[in-house]
Amino acid sequence: MTNRIYNFNPGPSTLPVEVLDIIQKELLNYKNTGISILETSHRSPEYEEVNNTAISLLKELMCLGDEYHILFVGGGASTQFSHIPINFLTDGKNAAYIDTGIWSTKAILEAEKIGEVTIAGSSKDLGYTYIPCQEELKLLPDSAYLHVTSNNTIKGTQWHSFPVTNGVPLICDMSSDICSREIEYSQFAMIYAGAQKNLGPSGVTIVIIRKELMNQCNENLPTMFDYQTHIKKSSLYNTPPVFSIYSMKLVLEWIKKLGGLQAIGKINQSKKDIIYNLIDTFPDFFRGTVRNDSRSWMNITLRLPSEELEQRLVVKAKEAGFIGLKGHRSVGGIRVSMYNAMSLEGVQKVAEFMENFKNNN
Numbered sequence: 299m300t301n302r303i304y305n306f307n308p309g310p311s312t313l314p315v316e317v318l319d320i321i322q323k324e325l326l327n328y329k330n331t332g333i334s335i336l337e338t339s340h341r342s343p344e345y346e347e348v349n350n351t352a353i354s355l356l357k358e359l360m361c362l363g364d365e366y367h368i369l370f371v372g373g374g375a376s377t378q379f380s381h382i383p384i385n386f387l388t389d390g391k392n393a394a395y396i397d398t399g400i401w402s403t404k405a406i407l408e409a410e411k412i413g414e415v416t417i418a419g420s421s422k423d424l425g426y427t428y429i430p431c432q433e434e435l436k437l438l439p440d441s442a443y444l445h446v447t448s449n450n451t452i453k454g455t456q457w458h459s460f461p462v463t464n465g466v467p468l469i470c471d472m473s474s475d476i477c478s479r480e481i482e483y484s485q486f487a488m489i490y491a492g493a494q495k496n497l498g499p500s501g502v503t504i505v506i507i508r509k510e511l512m513n514q515c516n517e518n519l520p521t522m523f524d525y526q527t528h529i530k531k532s533s534l535y536n537t538p539p540v541f542s543i544y545s546m547k548l549v550l551e552w553i554k555k556l557g558g559l560q561a562i563g564k565i566n567q568s569k570k571d572i573i574y575n576l577i578d579t580f581p582d583f584f585r586g587t588v589r590n591d592s593r594s595w596m597n598i599t600l601r602l603p604s605e606e607l608e609q610r611l612v613v614k615a616k617e618a619g620f621i622g623l624k625g626h627r628s629v630g631g632i633r634v635s636m637y638n639a640m641s642l643e644g645v646q647k648v649a650e651f652m653e654n655f656k657n658n659n
């Protein structure tokens with residue numbers, strides 16, 4: 299505990315110390331079974347309890363009812379880029395996508411391999427520095443679904459209100475902001491997210507599907523690619539990533555104990571305010587890269603006056619005990635990733651470090 303540093307990595311990212319402590323305590327002998335959870339069968343009552351608790355905590359925190367299936371699968375969010383069109387892009391239909399950055403583009407490329415895709419909106423014209431507004435979208439009434447990426451991890455933008463689709467099922471890649479604040483999660487027909495940013499370690503992908511959406515699911519799909527398989531077997535058709543799901547359950551319990559999504563949302567809001575404040579106070583030095591109305595609460599992207607200064611900041615930050623501040627290799631600059639488990643204190647300290655860095659350079 300004493301020699302931990304502040305981890306601003308964009309994912310896998312920092313985990314709550316309280317959770318790591320529990321994992322450590324329970325590791326050798328999980329709940330008096332005499333074995334570790336790492337060695338526990340996915341068919342055991344112990345794992346069944348973990349699986350069921352994680353499902354009910356997600357439903358409770360996100361205010362989702364029994365009209366949703368909750369699945370825990372492997373393959374990362376990237377696998378869902380293909381699974382979604384394979385399952386829901388039916389013959390004669392088109393799938394609509396909004397292109398807000400690198401992850402949306404990847405999802406689009408996979409869907410194009412399966413069927414007809416229409417681009418309902420894009421912010422490519424300005425280097426993905428904003429989120430398109432409702433009036434800019436070209437929605438078709440008969441699309442099989444509309445896909446959005448709620449938080450653009452690399453570009454630093456985030457949807458703050460989602461498209462109104464007039465009945466077209468809304469599907470959301472929520473990999474980098476799931477459970478980071480209170481929103482109306484029931485506006486989505488499907489939500490998916492890798493756990494490794496806001497909810498736990500890597501290895502498990504959360505897939506939430508409104509039961510009604512399954513009515514438009516393609517049939518006779520390869521077994522593992524068919525959502526029906528995982529729904530029928532409660533995510534136990536094959537061996538799930540037990541340790542990741544167990545760790546995620548502990549993170550969900552930690553969020554609940556803090557006061558749920560309302561409480562975590564308030565903390566996340568205070569965290570992003572600290573860094574955007576720095577950008578707004580010293581705009582010549584800390585140059586925010588995205589439009590104000592599209593600013594992400596999770597990944598704040600900025601440039602300094604020179605690349606040399608950016609490199610120096612990353613090096614000096616590491617020496618001072620802050621890692622992970624380098625922008626994505628495709629865009630450069632600085633990125634401050636602040637997921638659920640990053641403390642307010644960590645953000646205050648990094649902001650202090652950044653201001654001192656500015657004064658000394």
Ligand SMILES: Cc1ncc(COP(=O)(O)O)c(C=O)c1O
Pocket residue numbers: 309373374375376377401447449450451452471472473474492
């Ligand atoms: C928004 C978003 N979608 C998808 C992915 C890919 O996730 P995975 O590595 O779990 O496939 C990422 C990873 O950073 C992401 O940020």
